[in-house]
Amino acid sequence: MINHRPSAPKSIFFSFFLVLLVSGFGASAQDIAAGKALFISNCAACHNPLKDGTGPALHGITERVPDKALLHSWIKNNQAVLASGNKYFNDLYNSRGKAAMNLFTSLTDAEIDNIIAYVESVKPDEKKPGPGDGVTPAAESDNTLLYGILTLILAIITLVLLQVNSNLRKLSDDKEGVPAAEPVPFYRNKAYITAFAIVLFIIGGYYTIQGAIGLGRNKGYQPEQPIYYSHKVHVGNNQVSCLYCHGGAYEGKHANIPSTNICMNCHMAIKEYGANSEKLYREDGTEVNGTAEIQKLYAAAGWDPNAKKYTGKGKPVEWIRIHNLPDHVYFNHSQHTRAGKVQCQTCHGPIQEMGEVKQFADLSMGWCINCHRESKVNFYDPKTGEGNKFYSIYEKYHNDLEKKKIDSVTVEMIGGTECQKCHY
Amino acid sequence: MKKLSVIAIVSSAAFLMQACGDDVQRKPSRVYMPDMAYSVAYETYSDYHSRLGDSIFYNARPVAGTVKRGEEAYHYEMLADTTGSYDKSAAMKNPLPQMDAEQLTEAERLYLVNCGVCHGQKLDGNGPLYKGGEGPYPAAPANFIDPKAGGGKYYAMAEGTMFHSITYGKNLMGSYASQVTPKQRWMIVSYIKSKQALQTAQSTPVAAAAAAAPAAKDTTKK
Numbered sequence A: 001m002i003n004h005r006p007s008a009p010k011s012i013f014f015s016f017f018l019v020l021l022v023s024g025f026g027a028s029a030q031d032i033a034a035g036k037a038l039f040i041s042n043c044a045a046c047h048n049p050l051k052d053g054t055g056p057a058l059h060g061i062t063e064r065v066p067d068k069a070l071l072h073s074w075i076k077n078n079q080a081v082l083a084s085g086n087k088y089f090n091d092l093y094n095s096r097g098k099a100a101m102n103l104f105t106s107l108t109d110a111e112i113d114n115i116i117a118y119v120e121s122v123k124p125d126e127k128k129p130g131p132g133d134g135v136t137p138a139a140e141s142d143n144t145l146l147y148g149i150l151t152l153i154l155a156i157i158t159l160v161l162l163q164v165n166s167n168l169r170k171l172s173d174d175k176e177g178v179p180a181a182e183p184v185p186f187y188r189n190k191a192y193i194t195a196f197a198i199v200l201f202i203i204g205g206y207y208t209i210q211g212a213i214g215l216g217r218n219k220g221y222q223p224e225q226p227i228y229y230s231h232k233v234h235v236g237n238n239q240v241s242c243l244y245c246h247g248g249a250y251e252g253k254h255a256n257i258p259s260t261n262i263c264m265n266c267h268m269a270i271k272e273y274g275a276n277s278e279k280l281y282r283e284d285g286t287e288v289n290g291t292a293e294i295q296k297l298y299a300a301a302g303w304d305p306n307a308k309k310y311t312g313k314g315k316p317v318e319w320i321r322i323h324n325l326p327d328h329v330y331f332n333h334s335q336h337t338r339a340g341k342v343q344c345q346t347c348h349g350p351i352q353e354m355g356e357v358k359q360f361a362d363l364s365m366g367w368c369i370n371c372h373r374e375s376k377v378n379f380y381d382p383k384t385g386e387g388n389k390f391y392s393i394y395e396k397y398h399n400d401l402e403k404k405k406i407d408s409v410t411v412e413m414i415g416g417t418e419c420q421k422c423h424y
Numbered sequence B: 001m002k003k004l005s006v007i008a009i010v011s012s013a014a015f016l017m018q019a020c021g022d023d024v025q026r027k028p029s030r031v032y033m034p035d036m037a038y039s040v041a042y043e044t045y046s047d048y049h050s051r052l053g054d055s056i057f058y059n060a061r062p063v064a065g066t067v068k069r070g071e072e073a074y075h076y077e078m079l080a081d082t083t084g085s086y087d088k089s090a091a092m093k094n095p096l097p098q099m100d101a102e103q104l105t106e107a108e109r110l111y112l113v114n115c116g117v118c119h120g121q122k123l124d125g126n127g128p129l130y131k132g133g134e135g136p137y138p139a140a141p142a143n144f145i146d147p148k149a150g151g152g153k154y155y156a157m158a159e160g161t162m163f164h165s166i167t168y169g170k171n172l173m174g175s176y177a178s179q180v181t182p183k184q185r186w187m188i189v190s191y192i193k194s195k196q197a198l199q200t201a202q203s204t205p206v207a208a209a210a211a212a213a214p215a216a217k218d219t220t221k222k
Helices: A008-023 A029-043 A068-076 A078-083 A087-095 A109-121 A144-176 A190-214 A231-237 A260-267 A290-301 A333-339 A344-348 A365-374 A389-393 A395-402 B002-021 B049-054 B085-091 B101-114 B149-156 B159-168 B182-203 B205-210
Strands: none
Touching: A029 A109, A068 A078, A068 A109, A078 A087, A260 A290, A389 A395, B085 B159, B101 B182, B149 B182, B159 B182
16 A cells, blocks of 8 residues: 655654755754754753753744744844844743743854754654563462462372272272271261361461461552552662652651652653653553653642643642551651661662562561661771761770670660660 | 362362462551551541541641751741842852861762752763753753853852752752751752862862862762
8 A cells, every 4th residue: 555645754854854955054963963962051951852841842943933044143142032023932932931041142153053953853752662562561470379289189189099098908808808897987087087177277277377467567568559650760760869759768757758849840841751661560460651640740739731830729649658657666767767877678678679669578576676686786986987976875885896705786785676665 | 079079168268368369469457456556646647537527737837937956047938939039049148167078978968869860970960860861851950060061150150049049949940948958958059069169170280289178978878
């Protein structure tokens, strides 16, 4: 079949060609590279070739403003062009809240041409087949079921063989004339009943105890949050520090949940989830539309991305709390992160790899105590000048350390397992 | 026949236990004595819906007119209306005395946590969110360290103006007033200025030896 309509890449190529004609010089790859460098150092703070930022998206500027001389004078001194009463630029200026553009009088005409060549050479993002495309996350192969079935089959074989054995014995007894004992059905066979009772007691007891211990523990708890916020994308891929959003973890008792204004620091500009970024999936395998999730944030923050204004009609995002210690335990984040220099991942697991956050540790008392027994306290060492001077009151340990009686001090030794440290 | 039914029951029970074990846990587990586990008094981030009728009003803001301890010298009252305040901000003086090495390390940590993700670890406006135009952030963040960036604007920029930009945001950058305290903002501003001074000193070799300022150690962690 012959397609008579020009395809998208063709039309882009055509417009690019048009640019070359209009600008009247052959934009070589070098010009474009020089233009990119100039663009990044001069324009990129406010403009993006394809995305609307502080200033408008610039791709296609040569079609909107065909007059090259006018464009040059606008970039060099926009205030003069505005004063001259040019309609297009005055309309643009008014439509963008009269935000004035900086003057670039030092740029030469050739430099501006290079910048324009670069801007027009940028093509809109096309969907490239990425590595993760079309591959749904494979279900982890689980051998437990297989083993269960095998055990069951073996058990049945054992039963059958036992029956066969007893039948054969009966036959041979009959042959030899040994009077057979009254056959006892297996459900009245005392050996069977005892074995069954013991097995039931062990299995039942195991599950009862596990269930009782598990009361109030939430290891693996992974609720579905109102917005699909992926720590993997933010922390893993984009390297946003944990403390950027949860600064309270370093300052005080609570690791605060960020309010939407902190999200908007970046998402005022980042309006969509990149088409070529890796695909996101919920735990049940359904795909996540990242851009739609950002829209949910805009609704919560009360931000109108088209008008670039806050409507004042936001409502808080009701995140579902995952980590929750019982009321009778005192836990302070800063005590661990700032004084103890414990990494977030020690308790929260590989959070930078989690799409949906899951409780990593069971947060049981045994788990706390274990860590307090094993963790070493960072005593101040006058020789190297490293360490925490707060612990200088533990004179005995300092002396023991010096005399090499002990090689390190654990949290337990300075009272980290006393009841009243956490329960009061 | 009875034997078969026993086998069937045991195997189906085993299968059910298997099947239930692997699911994503979307609901919290059961709690023994919930009133000991969940605070009766209002705690940060507890569910307030059940208490709306009790006319409890919880607001995490500090009481009006109070100043945080240790921040008395740096107290800054947020303006309700910022029209024209940007131009006036250059007059604001940095109340922070010269920072020692320890404070400089802390200032660097603050910079890396809050600013570095866009403005770059090296202050070159090329943090992981921008990555020379490859990252998700569409606009180039300010390059503080290149003396020619923006026509030397960030070298000439008054500390008060930088403080103003952190407090209220500038262009696409949002306000960081909720993330860093006024004192911390001044620390970050001083850190940027100290790095710029170091850069100037290095580019003029005569002065380099004289201004071997206490270089901040790279011990800051995420």
